[in-house]
Amino acid sequence: MIKQLNIVIKDTLRANFKSRGYWILVLSPLIFVAVIGGVAFGVTQLQGNTTPTVAIIGQASERVPFVQSAKNLDMKISKITNEKQADKALKSEKLGGVLTLKSDSATLTTQPKSDQVPKDDIATILNQLSQAKKATQYGLTAAQTADFMKPVNFKTVVQQANQSESGDNTEGANYAIAVAIGVITMIVVMWYTSMIANAIANEKSSRIMEILLAATSARIQYFGKLIGVFLLALTHMLIYLIAGFATVIFLKDNVFVKMITSNLSGVTTGFMLYALAFILIAVALYLVLTAMVASLINDNAQVQQAIQPISFLAMIGYMFSYFMTFMPNNIAIRALSYVPFVSQSMMPVRLVTHVEGWPTALASLGISFVALILLAWFGQGIYAKNVLSYSDEPIMKQITGRFFRK
Structure with missing residues (x-):
C-alpha cells in the first residue's frame, strides 16, 4: 500500500x-516583481543623487551638530557659510536649501527644484540647540543639561490576563x-x-x-x-x-x-x-x-x-x-x-x-x-x-x- x-x-x-x-x-x-523592481531601480538611477545639500548660516558652534548628524539626516552640509554666497548658490540650483540660524529663530529656504530636505529632523536638532542654550543661561551644569535634554523612554504595553506584552x-x-x-x-x-x-x-x-x-x-x-x-x-x-x-x-x-x-x-x-x-x-x-x-x-x-x-x-x-x-x-x-x-x-x-x-x-x-x-x-x-x-x-x-x- x-x-x-x-x-x-x-x-x-x-x-x-x-x-x-x-x-x-x-x-x-517573480518575473513581474523583478521587472517592477528593475524599472524602479532604473528610474532612481536616472534621477541621480537625490541627497540634498544644505548650507548652514550661523555660528560655528551651531553648525557642528548638523555636520555630525548629516549622514543620519540623509543630507550634505555645504562648506558655504556666507549668506550672500548661499543665496546665489540656491538660485543657481547648486544648493537644495539654506538654513539661516539666528539667536531666537531659524529659517529654511528652498527652491522649487530642491530635493526633499528633512525638515522634521532639522527641527529636532534646532530644539535641542535651543534647550542647550537655555540650560546654559539658567546656570545648569553639563550633567544637568544632559539629563534635562534626555528624551523620554516611551513604549506601548498591552495588559492582558496577568501578563504584559510590549x-x-x-x-x-x-x-x-x-x-x-x-x-x-x-x-x-x-x-x-x-x-x-x-x-x-x-x-x-x-x-x-x-x-x-x-x-x-x-x-x-x-x-x-x-x-x-x-x-x-x-x-x-x-x-x-x-x-x-x-x-x-x-x-x-x-x-x-x-x-x-x-x-x-x-x-x-x-x-x-x-x-x-x-x-x-x-x-x-x-x-x-x-x-x-x-x-x-x-x-x-x-x-x-x-x-x-x-x-x-x-x-x-x-x-x-x-x-x-x-x-x-x-x-x-x-x-x-x-x-x-x-x-x-x-x-x-x-x-x-x-x-x-x-x-x-x-x-x-x-x-x-x-x-x-x-x-x-x-x-x-x-x-x-x-x-x-x-x-x-x-x-x-x-x-x-x-x-x-x-
Missing part, C-alpha cells in the same frame, strides 16, 4: 514539475503577518484547487480513471493526489521564501528592502510558527474539499463549476477580517474565528490585536487540524463513491443530491 501511494505521489509531482503551466505559475509573479514594532509586524495569512491562503487555494480538479477531470474524461483504479484502490489515488499537490504547493511557497531571503541578502542596502525588513524585524518566532501552521492546515483543508467535489466532475468543462464555490469560501474569511477592526466582539465574527476554512483569516488577527489570547488561538488551530483529519477520512469514501460515476447534472445539484441524500 505504501509503495503504491509513493508511486501516485511521485507521478503527481513529476507530471506537474515537467509541465510548463506549473513553472509559469511559479515564475510569473507593543512597539512587534505588534505591527505580527499584524502584517496575520493579515498575510488570509491573503496567502486565498491565493494558494485559487491556484491549487484548480490543479487538483483538472487532474481528476482529465482522468475521468479520458476514462484513464478506470485503468488506474484497476491497478490501485480509490483510497490510494485520493491520498496520493492530495499529498502530491500539497507538496507542490509547499515547494511553491518555499521557492518564494528562498527568493525573499536572497533579495534581502543581495539588496540589503536598497531603500525599499530596508523598509520591509525594518517593519518585519519585530515578528516573534512563536507567532511565525503559528502562522505557518495555520496556512498549511488551511491549504490542506481546501485541497481535501476540492478532491471531494472534483470527484463529481465528468470533464474539464465542469472544473469551474466545482472550484467556484470553493474559491468563494476562501474569500469569506479574508473579507470578514476587515470587519473585525470595527466590531471585534460581534458574535458572528467571534464564532467564525473557530470555524475551519475561514478561521485562518480571522483568529490570527484577533490574537495580535489582543481581542483573544493564546489559549483560544491555539484552540482554533486545533479545531482546524481535527477538522482536516476528519474531512480527509470522510472524503475518501465520497471520492471512492463518485470517482467512477458520471452525471450530466450541474455540480451543485449533484452535491445536494448525493451528499445530503438520506
